[in-house]
Amino acid sequence: MSLPIATAQSNGAITPDHDDHEIHYNHDHEPIPPKTYGPYLVSDRRPVFQYSVVRNLFIQSLPEYLVDQKEFNAHYFSKNFGLMLYTDDDKPDWKAFVDKVNELNDQAEPGECYKVFYLARHGQGPHNEAIELYTQAVWEAEIGMKKEFKGLRLGPDPDLTEKGKNEAISIGNIWKTQLQHHDLFEAGALPQKFYASPFTRALRTLELTWSDIVLDLPDAPRVKIRENLRETIGYHWCDKRGVMKEVSDVFPWIELEDGMHDEDKIWTEVREDEECGSMDNRLREVIDDIFLEDGETFISITAHSGCLRCVMRVVGHRLFGLETSRMIPVVVKAKLLPEFKDKIKLPERITGLPYNYTPKIYDSLKRKDFDATPPPTKKVQVDIDLH
Template identity: 90%
Template structure:
């Protein structure tokens, strides 16, 4: 039996599925346009789905007045990825979570479905280190347009720092703990499909997180690269990607999307403006494609802070800032807009894992210390988060 976290009675209850967003104006009867890439990957393809978020399964999906993002990030290692469902003996109940998501899909209309997105930000890169050392203002006005600064290689396409690599390993250790001690595997909540940004810092994070969990399996899944999952485009050298032929030699387990150029033909010396909507458009296109093409429910996406911020905005999730290498799951409902209801058939739902995973007896499940963050003693720890009694 699962016992969900109780929201204080003096606060309004948060509905599991909020009111859907306003539908767009009807468009003429025509096929879905092909993707078009402008200088900032701006697509003129119209939205295909309306999105909403299931808000009562994870702490990070609750409103800001209940859960503060900085407090969550600071206490991240005791939160079991923010899961709010617990067994009677105070263990995170991944089975109850997976059962709930499966139930939502089983009861969904033919033109709607639910997916779990594991949104992971890459670990610390040298550009993140530079911002920490010299401030954001100095980065924007002095450092960002340099390829190297005081021993820091800033671009193009920098790798993780040593701290960033330890951060990624630590997130992998949390996954191991949930798999070994909290029945995440038995619940069927491992990622069925992996997507990633084409940048080395994102791929290195994914590699270090998953290398001895999934990526070293004989039938390990391929990781799908989407150009649109890249960070804000232009100006900063850290946001110019590498040559994909060379990147693929380092990470042979990736598959590039069709039509992707070997060299970065998109980066310019001008900066993409998130406020103009181009980032939202390109990230909406990725999410639309995942819902149209993938029958899998549990999807891993490893990318960047600005990119993930846009994903959250597109699907109607609160903007939840993540520290480097943090990962949060969110549960998203997609419903075809009326004009596409008879044109798009959602894929059949895929159950089970496409790879043969068996829980291993890891030599150590303790999370490594980094940046002064102590490893928890037993995977769970009771904490108080803005009035929500949470383990």
Template identity: 35%
Template sequence: MSTTIEREISSVKGYFLQDDPATDPETFDYVHSSFGLINQPYSTESTASQEVTQWKRFKQHIDLLNSQSDTKRFKVLFLGRHGQGVHNVAESHYGTECWDAYWSLQNGDAENTWVDARLTQEGIDQARVAHEAWKKQIQDGIPSPQSYYVSPLNRCLATARVTFEGLPIPRVDPFQPMIKELLRETMGQHTCDRRSTATEIAEEYPSYHFEDGFTDEDLLWDPKVRESNEDRNKRLRSLLDDIFATDESTYISLTAHSGAITSVLEVLGHRKFALATGAMIPVVVMVERQPGFLKRKM
């Protein structure tokens, strides 16, 4: 017999520039804005705490909030989009309409293949920019992710490795993220969103861990049916429920896709905020246990 508890999850506004409707996603620079962290005092801090860096003050604030409640937990999700992939270049070349109608259904063209699309050199460079940005924020006291999750698609696996491997933060040497099947891009039809086998992934990324139940073949990608935005939202809500039910970490990194991040933000009630390839934003999340929804499973 096991017990499950329903949880309400929502974003908490006021900590980052991306929370503010006045911040334009098109011009937002995560690198030179400390990932959007707002320089401000917090209601929980003393005068002495204001003498340390903003990131250290932020961590003290989040930690104190978590110490004050038995039913609410505050978590910080670092949502990173993969760097530019060969499929992104192809879509720009052919145009979105032609891409969706024809080219996205093909394995590639005369120049490239985009089944389980890989990073371009520009995409690798974008991940290196993220690596250097993290290095700078670490010097300023950013709370390090305690858990790392990554989509099984190659462009995310590669982006996460270039971004985090070798950074002076815990649990990164060697870099050992958890591969989560539900963290992937909108599923179906587009060949760029069909993943490689687990055997192939393990050969290329031997330090990565697969979640329990991860199948060798891709059983979720359907060549005939494209996942709806509503179904994608449900999938990403299930992913968050799984993570919040099984992972006690406060600071969590998710390396994913534009569609997946769009759904995460939507189910959290965060404003729409499109990320450029290779970009990252943090989001504060409140996870609240609902006492009226205690259920027992036999």
């Protein structure tokens, strides 16, 4: 069975009724045209920034010949999120990292800005389990278009498996380790703002990671939902999102993007084609908006493998494959394109946290709870004609 693919020029997708805010130039120049969405959430707004990555702060940002992503993932829990800066007693030096990011912003030219993106992939979902059990080829040929297969509920909008939930808790434990033993909070490296995909598997991952770190605080920040942070659109039922009223009831700490439909009117039976550029364009728009609208420096983004791959490509990072429920920090430089340099004023930098985090003593930090790599899932033979 062949996989139907749509290009960015496809006519079949539904245009969402977004009520987007215009971004005005200063000095009374013309505004950037408001977004008019075409297929797969790709708007007609032109790029605003040139992006690049600071490569000497995290090992995952180094070239492929120096750091292998499979080796990194295999030893992820001992990597301190890949930080390359260490104190004299061989501990991760988050203060030196924050000082360096602040120095980059202090010395930035007009129209330039640096942010730290904590890019987190959701934990294992039933669709990920199906691929592990039956192989990617069988998934694409037979399973992906089903809502259920051999006891696995594949969609729409599946939750995490039990393994996926434990993976998300494990990442939370790593954050707790950095907070409790390595002064990440004192250094000022906690996320100031949280963004997420509208899908349950991403929100459940964020919840289990941050529930007893930030989300349980009396003044916990709202997590901003962006439709464009969703996975590749179409064809697979796992990539059809849920009804947002129901999702909001389960995750009351989210804040929906203006103009989002309650039901998913974007998903079609035709698959979005990553190679045609539509995914890069819609993810670039998210990153553009974050730099245009947010004065915060440290930004958490919880989403999907394909989505994060596009983010990396947009900002100029190497395509670093993340296993389920892995997170990597990426330091991104944005520079206004020449035609916008004298017309757009970037937001003033916001320092400090918008919530009151108090250092805690966490009970669940024994390394045996999260440092072991689970054995690979045993492959299951399925007789399916792939031709």
